[in-house]
Amino acid sequence: MSERETWSTNLGFVLAAIGSAVGLGNIWRFPWLTAENGGSAFLVVYLGLVVAIGVPGLVAEFVIGRRGHRDPVGAFRALSRSRWWPVVGVYAVGTTLLVLTFYSVVGGWILRYTVGSLTGAYVADPATYFGTVSFGPEAVVAHLVFLGVVGAIIATGVSGGIERSSKAMMPAIVVLLGGLAVWAFSLPGAAGGYEFFLSFDVATLRENFLAILGPAAGQALFTLSLGAGSMLTYASYLDRDESLPADATVIAVANTLIGVLTGLVVFPLLFSQGLPPGSGGEGALFIALAEAFASLPAGGVVAPLFFGVVLLAAVSSAISMLETPVAYLVDEHAVPRRRATLGVVGLLAVTGSATALAPSAFGLIAGTLADLALTGGLLAFVVFVGWVLGRDAVDEYRAGAGSLSTPLAGAWHALVAWGLPVVLGFTLLTSLASLAGVALGVELRVALTLGALVVVRTLVRMGRE
Ligand code: PFF
């Protein structure tokens, strides 16, 4: 068997992981969710969850990947004696396929918007244009082109494809978004956008806290690509000489800054044109933005730049998802990388095309199933790191991190073993109950979560003997 691939530098890994994190979640889903869940109140809860769950969860996923040194299935097999843990790896591979099934459809939309804003077709008549972009034969074709681009990068390999493209895409995103934010600042009426986005409204927060919690937690995981096994896979190409907590912190901070920067472009842009980012589903933001670009004097220049940024963000995230099933085929079944990529892209061409023709399936996956799958995945990851890896996890946390990290490692491990399973279990149960249309009181949900965790812990203990 040939040498397993690696990143050529730690910076390359960090940029690729930032590329995975920064995506449609920051630019398309985040403003939409913020608008639907009370604006700034949502932002507060979301930021709290990024710090409390996101960063420790990201380190946990990195720990499994670097220690296991394989794709998700192989990593769990290498690190545990039970034959059940690799099932979690299979689940993760399935999650990346599920998420890509809608993600590449939105990627196709972005491609159409970029092209349409270059030719002028989009700005001339946004409503009609949107009608042809969202679902239907054009959406199928656009999504296939998007998948083709993503597949071409993955077929080229880890350092040659993923790392090289990330080193070009990440700086471009920051420079272009920064320029757009400065431009948006100069628009008359922009202030309303900043206010909507950034003014902290404590009353709304207190009133809606539990209702906001689910979507905010879902977004906190989604935005950092957590629970899908993509970050695990990226970390599996690392050596042990860099600090995982340091890398994870840089990645989470960069992702959050770019998310906020996007808000500083999108909201002033909309409010300057008297178009509040009304709720009304995942397409609403694009229609509103289209109208804003159509009525702005510089819209014809700014629109392609904006969608160009979104496209780069979408591609750099999609490659991290596609890499996960490809790594599985390469590591576990010794399929050559190019053939593995072709096979997975072929499968996604079918499932994505179906989604591009069925708005209801799209809505179900993008709005509910993706979050559920990620929450369940991360729950399994932290239970594994907390209860199965034990001291090995602490070791892996500290590798490359220096002696300062010793007390931090203990605190992190306690959080991963106890805090995160409770919060993630509660969130998962809440989402499942609302999906099933069952109303469960808070106390009951807490009790059920704790009960389920006790059962899982017992099973894990038995499995270890
Ligand atoms: N983090 C990406 C975004 O915010 O758009 C989405 C994502 C990428 C989710 C990779 C899951 C994943 F494995």
Ligand code: NA
């Ligand atoms: Na993100």
